Each structure stands twice: as C-alpha cells, then as structure tokens.
Amino acid sequence: LMVWLRRCTHYLFIVVVAVNSTLLTINAGDYIFYTDWAWTSFTVFSISQTLMLAVGATYYLTFTGVPGTATYYGLIMTVYTWVAKGAWFALGYPYDFIVTPIWLPSAMLLDLAYWATKRNKHSLILSGGVLVGMSLPLFNMVNLITVADPLETAFKYPRPTLPPYMTPIEPQVGKFYNSPVALGAGAGAVLSVTFTALGCKLNTWTYRWMAA
Numbered sequence: 001l002m003v004w005l006r007r008c009t010h011y012l013f014i015v016v017v018a019v020n021s022t023l024l025t026i027n028a029g030d031y032i033f034y035t036d037w038a039w040t041s042f043t044v045f046s047i048s049q050t051l052m053l054a055v056g057a058t059y060y061l062t063f064t065g066v067p068g069t070a071t072y073y074g075l076i077m078t079v080y081t082w083v084a085k086g087a088w089f090a091l092g093y094p095y096d097f098i099v100t101p102i103w104l105p106s107a108m109l110l111d112l113a114y115w116a117t118k119r120n121k122h123s124l125i126l127s128g129g130v131l132v133g134m135s136l137p138l139f140n141m142v143n144l145i146t147v148a149d150p151l152e153t154a155f156k157y158p159r160p161t162l163p164p165y166m167t168p169i170e171p172q173v174g175k176f177y178n179s180p181v182a183l184g185a186g187a188g189a190v191l192s193v194t195f196t197a198l199g200c201k202l203n204t205w206t207y208r209w210m211a212a
Contacts (some may be wrong), residue, residue: 014060018080024048029100034124051195058195061124074107099143102139109131136185136188
C-alpha cells in the first residue's frame with residue numbers, strides 16, 4: 001500500500017508542478033503584446049521562465065534520478081502551452097505571430113549536466129543552473145525574431161494581455177532596451193542556481209513527507 005501511495009503521490013506532484021509552471025508562464029511568450037516595453041518584458045519574462053523551468057525540471061529530475069526527465073518535463077510544459085496558445089489562434093491571430101517559449105534546449109542542458117557529472121546534485125545546481133539561465137533568453141530571442149511583422153500585427157489586433165490602464169501614453173524606451181538577451185542571461189545565470197537548488201530541496205521535502 002505504501003509503495004502504491006508513494007508512486008501515486010510522485011505522479012500527482014509531477015502533474016501539479018508541470019501544470020502550475022505552465023499556468024504561471026502561459027503569457028510569457030507574449031512579449032510582443034507589450035509593444036512599447038517589449039524588451040523590458042522580455043528580460044523580466046526570461047527570469048520568470050527560468051524560475052519555473054529550473055525548479056520543476058530539477059525537482060522531477062532528482063526525484064526520478066534518471067537523466068532525460070528534465071527534457072520530458074520541458075516537453076510537458078511546451079505541449080500545455082501550445083494548447084493554451086490555441087486560444088490566440090481562435091481569436092484570429094496568425095500562426096506566425098503566436099510565440100510559445102522555448103524550454104526544451106535548456107531542459108536538455110540540465111539533463112546533460114546531471115548525466116555528465118554522474119548524477120552529482122551539486123554539479124547539477126551549479127553547472128545545470130548556469131546553463132539554463134544563460135541559454136533560455138538566447139533561445140527565446142531566436143524564437144521571437146522569427147515573428148512576422150510584429151508591430152503591424154500587434155496593432156492590428158486587440159491586446160488582451162495588456163489592460164488599457166497599463167498602456168503607456170506614448171512609446172517608451174526602457175533601460176533594458178539595448179541588450180535584453182544579455183540582461184536576461186546575466187540575471188538568469190545567477191538566479192537559476194538558486195532556482196535549481198530549490199528544486200532539489202523540494203525533492204528532499206517530498207521524500208520526507210512520503211516517508212512519514
């Protein structure tokens with residue numbers, strides 16, 4: 001009975017973490033809706049995405065102890081987000097305007113760090129965390145620059161993610177404008193080490209809770 005309960009709890013936790021990670025980052029690909037502050041929001045969203053991916057994927061990875069599960073977790077988040085982004089398409093937005101954040105390559109790097117260091121948790125936190133933080137903004141910028149005519153499309157359609165009271169009176173240039181990738185990667189490289197450590201700690205707490 002206890003083995004069955006632990007296995008069910010494990011899968012329940014994974015689903016809960018993956019679903020909530022996706023819900024918290026569901027609009028994180030919509031930088032382009034914030035046209036006046038696109039690069040500033042890109043930097044902030046890069047950190048939020050790094051948080052949700054690093055915590056969830058590390059938790060899943062260290063729970064199973066099997067390299068590859070971080071990539072699987074990233075795939076779950078990606079598929080959930082694709083489904084949610086179907087709402088934009090239903091509203092009439094073209095496919096080449098809908099941006100789904102790219103998590104998979106960063107999750108693969110996390111798996112690689114875990115596998116290459118023979119499942120060393122500390123190396124996972126330091127090496128894996130830095131790799132995720134530095135790579136995620138880079139992949140998402142490549143994703144973002146493939147959007148066709150972003151300004152034209154953004155103004156052609158309503159902006160459901162940006163309430164009118166948040167719209168700047170005139171276009172602003174945020175201080176992050178010059179290098180959103182560098183700022184996102186720089187902040188991510190530092191913060192994602194903490195995020196990855198939190199994922200490991202969540203795993204420890206879960207084990208203790210189930211063993212009680």
